[in-house]
Amino acid sequence: MSRVIFRVPVLGWPLLSLLLLWLLPQVASATHIVGGELDLQHKTGNTYRLTLNLYFDAIYGDEGAIRPTLPAGIFVKGTNQRITDVVMPLGSSTYVQYTSPACSIGSLSTRKLVYTSDFSLNPTVFTNPTGYYVAVENCCRNASISNIINPGAAAQTFYLEFPAVVRNGQPFIDSTPQIFPPLSDYACRGELFYYDFGGQDPDGDSLAYDMVTPLNGHATSANPNPGQAVAAPYSLVTWKAGLSEQNQIPGAPTLQVNARTGRLTVRATDLGLFVFGVRCSEYRNRVKIGETRRDFQLLVVNCPTNQPPKLQVTMPGTTQPYRFGRDTLRLVPNGNRCLSIRYTDPDPGSMLTMSTRAVNFTGQLPTFTTRTSGTVHASGQPDTLTATLCFPDCVDTKGKVFLLDVIVADNGCSLPKHDTLRVAFTATQPPNAAPVLSSTFPAAPLPASDANAAVVHIVLGQSYAASLLGTDADKNALALTAVGDGFDLAAASMRFTPKNGPGRATAEFVWTPDCGAVAATGTSNGLLVRFKLTETGPCEPLPQERVVRFVVDPVPDPKPFVPSNVITPNGDGYNDAFYMPDLPLDFCDRKFAGIVIYSRWGQPVFKSDERGFKWAGQGVGGLYYYLVTYTDGRRFKGWVEVMP
Template identity: 50%
Template structure:
């Protein structure tokens, strides 16, 4: 609630009035974040008292010293220029007081951190020293003379020869609020870590360091150790300000809690330790201060929860467990009020052990009570839908009402324990309409199975039908379930399966027809109908017959050889039959040659279970030199597991019969009618590319005396002297014949 401050404001201003010296520091912390490669950003955040601090104490830069832990060796000094100057916001602007205002000063710079310079296993620390603190702090000795040391520890940038990247934890924004005496105060100092390291929080004694009133801003930070502030009598690191309980921080969350018992300004420090795989690798400290004042009395708002159904009694926390039943009122009535005048109230619902998104929205979330024209009590209602179910568990729901009191709202919380039952649901049924008489259904490849499937629900809920398979999916074999019609409580679909070769391997297919009804969007498998289908498959190998000569019964013997002279024609008929009436394919393939190139052709025609083929070969010179020409004839049945039949036949071109080549070695050109010419009638005959080209006759000195391109040549020897001559006969394929002949007149 909003309230006004007059009487105590002057006292507060007096408490916070500046002393003769410029005392201004509220607190602060250091931050080191990895950017990329060896580059890091070092940042100092300093919190400055904007009311009591002297503007002359606002620095344009800060000097940070980086030291090696263990040896305290100075590594370097870094100048951090001022890059930000903003105010720290209040949690609630309505609770702001003019005597409390904090500036946030940010000093930052990029630095290079190489493994050679920052590789010490002991790690490093950064320090910035500055004086002085607020002189009106109540829990330390001589606060106006006390300095502050901002401190941060970080590991080496290399470990085990590998780059070790780390960013320091970032503590959540500082508090700008004040605390009220004898009222519980809380604030979140928890942090976040970019590397996902574990964070642990501890209270710590603020560091004083070496800065003082004579040297409020040293030229450089000194190495550790740093002096700590001196607590007032009765106070310590575990009891930093008077309170019941005293100021503490949650070790895991960083949440600050205190119920102060004395007014004043109190400094405190929180340490955040950083762990990776159970090993501490860094530390961040934050110094800050908390103002405690006397606030006008603020009463706690009151909340009552009334369960559904008449009569509506009051829910008793810790004793009652509500049960929300189907078909009945499932609404909780929430009444909340505050005895303070003009109190603005806010309602919050928080799920404890179930999903927050399942919590229904209240009919009223906020309102004002006890103001002119406003009621004394606000009423809201939350209604759980009919389908909401706790699944047999007890759900816990915190119903919280908070006022707008300062510095922090007061709250009243009622934890509601309840169970919720969904409407009853009878299981649907599933059946085949006009289904098979016996099971399993017997089927063969090529059969088309069609059945109508019906799902019924006695509650008239929407029914869904689904087709699955045991050990396979229906889509893998081409089976499907197609919707036909749908009405409340009834759904009809059609099962259809055209059996093909994909079903042969498994044989028995167990289809499952599943009907489900989900009135509350919670799928409930209801009934499963098993539809077994046995796919029967058999295949008889086809038979191949032909007019080729019979093959040898011994597989080791060579295939049948068909010979033809050039220009000869050979025809053969092949017949294929199949007892299963499968479609048949008859083919002929040459080994390393095309049939047409060798004058061969193959044609076929057929019907289910039979085929006839005709093979024709006209012998040509193309096959000469490649004998035998091997042709494989294949008869294949077009089925799921074909068993092809083959016949291999060899073909060869016949060569002409040649007489024995007996060349003469002497002739007598004397015209006596006997042996008057030199001729070679027994030369090998012409055959395809092996043809007579020429004959040449040479003298003993290499002079050509005769030449002819006629294989029926006759050399009469006229004009040459008696003696021995040499002849050369050449063929077009490169063959040649040489010899001598003697001319005798």
């Protein structure tokens, strides 16, 4: 095909002259709004960010119509009660891109104006089970729109729905789906136009798409920017005769959206500028919880004829073209894993590009080993191009049939035309035994996980050592590594010494924990270390891993803590004072804090922060009570009787 780029001004070109003649009578009355959509995203806590993406005609739009702020109203869906208003300031202005920038035309340029504001959805307020909606009203649309009545006076209401933020007494967080960014593409009359409106949902909700009539609302040309949005219901734009919600752009087929993917398609039969509406609804557990809508425009023009490219795939070892549905490519170890491709285009000077797309699998795609693009039917260029597509040695379909699309695209305007051949294949990879990892660490509970890691208890100040061994029957290169989960091994004074090599790898792990390690981990959670054995080979299996949790224990107390409870301060040298030689030992920051002795009436009679304290009584016999405290909050209570 021959690429045609429209630029303004160009004299003497019939196609562009017709396009300009069609537009010029309406330029004086054209206004500014191309379309837009609202977006509500959860940020943190009760804070949400409300955004309006407003698409503005950068060629004929009136700059004075761009507002520094726009107000949004939030209403209860079931009652239309106004809850609050959110004022959104203009944040950014950028140009909407074309799929193929070389196909841009001087009469079509769109700016994206982003209005945004953060606000709070109070969980004590936004609890209505019917949900809520947000609306922004503005006027007016482009006067040159072809498919609605009186477009220059038609307003626009941007609209989304969201659920209550509390459901069944629990927080219910939801962000609206984000529709694929718009493009400035135009459609060629009589040619299939395609456009990806599919969105992504931050919460993983299911999405469904349908065509909707754009909302008009309450704004007017006399009051184009109301200071406050009005509650629903909102009037709809009025379609011209013969058009409807399911027939928004005259075509064969008319404009339609794939309910699952959000892909728009139309083969327009009429020239003009057409407004259309698409709704994206989100479902959680099969229940609809919200929706967002996008209004946009599509310009349909006459384009030069563009013939689609053609490709032919030949299977390894044959000269016959591959036929989907009848042939299956079977890839085996040490066999030919490459397809031969020939591709061309009947149009002179066409620039062609090859690509591939996985249909029903994920993972590594085959690669082109020769050039994947080129020009055909031009001076000094061939009529047919060739490429070689080779599958990796380690592709393994596990007995299933995988599907791969081989695609050639031209550089046609407004959108590339394609030829796609679907290839069915099966593949097995060369045999490779997984490496084996053993160690002197204790066994871990099953199933293996971080929560079920092997646990090693090490006494503070004592050294612990372990060894690891990796082996591989195929003699592939092995490597042992150790990584701390959220910490550096060397910083924790852990030593890991690997010796890696073909078919065999060994390593030694040594650690003498100190109080620094206790301070970093506490005494219960410990330090998690991942020991991994990886193999370098033609088809690397999953690495083998051992996860070990190291817990530092205090030095055991030499004797049980059983303090005496009778003293006889009579000076005979036996049992004259109360003291505690067998107090639990200090453990890093867990230290003896002090002792307080109280009379039977609760009055303190003795205090000390010395571990080696001695108390000889108060000269008065009777029962006394003590409280021993440690810096980690541990407490020991008891009594002692003084017998003079």
